Amino acid sequence: MKLIMAIIKPFKLDDVREALTPLGVQGLTVSEVKGFGRQKGQTEIYRGAEYHVNFLPKVKIEVVVPDDLADAIIDAIVKSAHTGKIGDGKIFVLDVDRAVRIRTGETNTDAL
Amino acid sequence: MKTLLQRACWALPLLLCTFPAFADDAPKLDSGDTAWMLSSTALVLLMTIPGLALFYAGMVRKKNVLATMMQSFIITCLVTVVWTVAGYSIAFTNGNAYFGDFSRVMLNGLAENWDKPFILGAGTDGAVTNTIPESVFMMFQMTFAIITPALIAGAFADRLKFSSLCAFIVLWSLFVYSPIAHWVWAPTGWLNGIGVADFAGGTVVHINAGVAGLVCALVLGKRLGYGTDNMAPYNLAFAVIGASLLWVGWFGFNAGSATAANGRAGMAMTVTQIATAAAALSWAAAEWATKGKPSVLGAVSGAVAGLVAITPASGFVLPGGSLAIGAAAGVGCYWASTWLKHLLGYDDSLDAFGVHGIGGIIGALLTGWFAYGPLTADKDHPLGVTIGGLAQVQTQAIAVGATIAYTAVATLVILLVVGAVFGLRVTQEEEREGLDVVLHGEQLG
Numbered sequence: 433m434k435l436i437m438a439i440i441k442p443f444k445l446d447d448v449r450e451a452l453t454p455l456g457v458q459g460l461t462v463s464e465v466k467g468f469g470r471q472k473g474q475t476e477i478y479r480g481a482e483y484h485v486n487f488l489p490k491v492k493i494e495v496v497v498p499d500d501l502a503d504a505i506i507d508a509i510v511k512s513a514h515t516g517k518i519g520d521g522k523i524f525v526l527d528v529d530r531a532v533r534i535r536t537g538e539t540n541t542d543a544l
Numbered sequence: 545m546k547t548l549l550q551r552a553c554w555a556l557p558l559l560l561c562t563f564p565a566f567a568d569d570a571p572k573l574d575s576g577d578t579a580w581m582l583s584s585t586a587l588v589l590l591m592t593i594p595g596l597a598l599f600y601a602g603m604v605r606k607k608n609v610l611a612t613m614m615q616s617f618i619i620t621c622l623v624t625v626v627w628t629v630a631g632y633s634i635a636f637t638n639g640n641a642y643f644g645d646f647s648r649v650m651l652n653g654l655a656e657n658w659d660k661p662f663i664l665g666a667g668t669d670g671a672v673t674n675t676i677p678e679s680v681f682m683m684f685q686m687t688f689a690i691i692t693p694a695l696i697a698g699a700f701a702d703r704l705k706f707s708s709l710c711a712f713i714v715l716w717s718l719f720v721y722s723p724i725a726h727w728v729w730a731p732t733g734w735l736n737g738i739g740v741a742d743f744a745g746g747t748v749v750h751i752n753a754g755v756a757g758l759v760c761a762l763v764l765g766k767r768l769g770y771g772t773d774n775m776a777p778y779n780l781a782f783a784v785i786g787a788s789l790l791w792v793g794w795f796g797f798n799a800g801s802a803t804a805a806n807g808r809a810g811m812a813m814t815v816t817q818i819a820t821a822a823a824a825l826s827w828a829a830a831e832w833a834t835k836g837k838p839s840v841l842g843a844v845s846g847a848v849a850g851l852v853a854i855t856p857a858s859g860f861v862l863p864g865g866s867l868a869i870g871a872a873a874g875v876g877c878y879w880a881s882t883w884l885k886h887l888l889g890y891d892d893s894l895d896a897f898g899v900h901g902i903g904g905i906i907g908a909l910l911t912g913w914f915a916y917g918p919l920t921a922d923k924d925h926p927l928g929v930t931i932g933g934l935a936q937v938q939t940q941a942i943a944v945g946a947t948i949a950y951t952a953v954a955t956l957v958i959l960l961v962v963g964a965v966f967g968l969r970v971t972q973e974e975e976r977e978g979l980d981v982v983l984h985g986e987q988l989g
Binding site (some may be wrong): 476477478479480481483484485 | 603774775776777835837839841842845881882883885886896898
């Protein structure tokens with residue numbers, strides 16, 4: 433099993449979700465996060481007072497999938513979250529040791 | 545029935561003949577005027593709560609939102625009581641040229657005259673007979689007394705102790721607002737005597753509050769982290785709603801200052817709308833040209849600047865003049881709030897001085913230039929009492945200078961007294977934590 437963690441632009445969330453459900457993704461977790469990358473921050477000006485905002489809002493998607501689905505899902509996220517402009521985000525893939533569905537006690541791929 | 549009617553018809557002319565003086569001379573309450581002034585009073589109260597409360601709260605950080613709204617709210621309550629006890633009496637009774645007398649302390653006398661037309665300055669040469677009862681006049685003026693100190697709060701936001709706020713407001717209302725209102729608006733007041741044109745409070749309200757704000761900002765010092773920390777507003781949507789409510793309420797403020805539902809009120813409303821729009825556009829345009837983007841905060845701040853500047857002029861100027869006053873106020877207040885403030889290095893948190901002080905000065909002086917005589921014409925002065933020109937600008941300048949000087953000194957003295965008794969600022973730790981939880985034990989979720 434793989435944990436696919438994608439940091440994307442907030443307004444791309446729905447596109448990504450629509451791209452993933454046909455591939456058999458049964459559920460995912462979304463969080464609102466802040467951070468910086470090459471996009472750096474942005475400057476805000478309020479009545480002449482300039483503030484450099486270092487951390488920009490992003491959305492983090494976490495989805496755990498069977499190994500054989502991982503590549504297709506990563507491709508789908510890249511395609512659906514892509515704008516071509518700086519700040520599109522990143523995807524990280526991690527190995528997952530175990531998964532348990534709390535309601536039934538099913539484990540690993542059965543629990544996904 | 546018929547005979548009764550016939551008798552009544554007979555009697556009617558007799559009655560009129562018997563009391564000709566009553567029919568012709570005695571002033572009467574006018575239900576239309578009274579209705580408009582009741583409405584105006586409610587509109588002006590709307591400017592402070594929730595208008596100003598939202599406008600200011602929208603510009604502070606999340607940890608100070610409730611404390612900022614509380615300032616407007618509690619000032620409304622405090623000044624209501626102060627005005628009832630003595631403020632109204634000091635402002636609007638005859639007294640001398642600088643201070644009213646105490647004949648209306650605890651609103652004494654209102655009961656006897658509750659259904660009679662109110663004569664301002666009764667028994668003096670400049671007496672003004674109104675067609676509304678004194679209760680309505682007193683209430684209308686009370687809402688002005690409320691918003692003026694509430695405006696100052698923009699300068700000391702984020703750092704003043706609540707106890708000090710309460711003490712400061714009570715003293716300031718009694719010893720600064722009421723006397724200046726007396727100078728300008730009581731027929732016996734000395735600025736009224738030299739012919740200053742201040743329809744709705746350019747000097748009394750805005751220069752007064754703006755300069756007091758500047759003194760507060762200087763005495764209190766900068767907020768912790770000013771210039772280094774991110775002090776971006778928590779919720780500018782509040783500020784947009786607040787400024788919009790100010791705009792709507794201001795029709796009561798300016799058109800209501802005619803104290804009647806008449807042509808002058810209509811013209812005051814017209815020029816208020818035009819100047820406000822012009823100022824919002826000119827601030828946004830200036831910002832667009834110099835900073836690259838026309839900000840939402842800039843547009844609404846410009847609108848408030850225009851409302852401030854047209855305040856003394858409404859009731860004296862025509863649409864053309866109001867367009868010029870608005871445009872000048874938008875650019876002038878933008879310059880004061882973004883450039884002058886940083887040049888001089890004071891932390892007027894929400895630009896009480898930059899918008900109200902500077903806007904008030906621009907409006908008060910330009911009123912002298914653009915005043916259209918016929919709006920103030922009466923049977924003794926067919927060309928008008930207040931006629932635009934250099935002489936009137938000079939009179940306006942005296943009023944502006946006197947207001948600035950008195951307010952600056954009196955505000956400083958009050959701050960020193962309050963500071964000695966209560967201390968002015970919260971501790972550094974409390975300021976970092978935020979006034980909501982420190983002063984009021986509450987916070988936004």
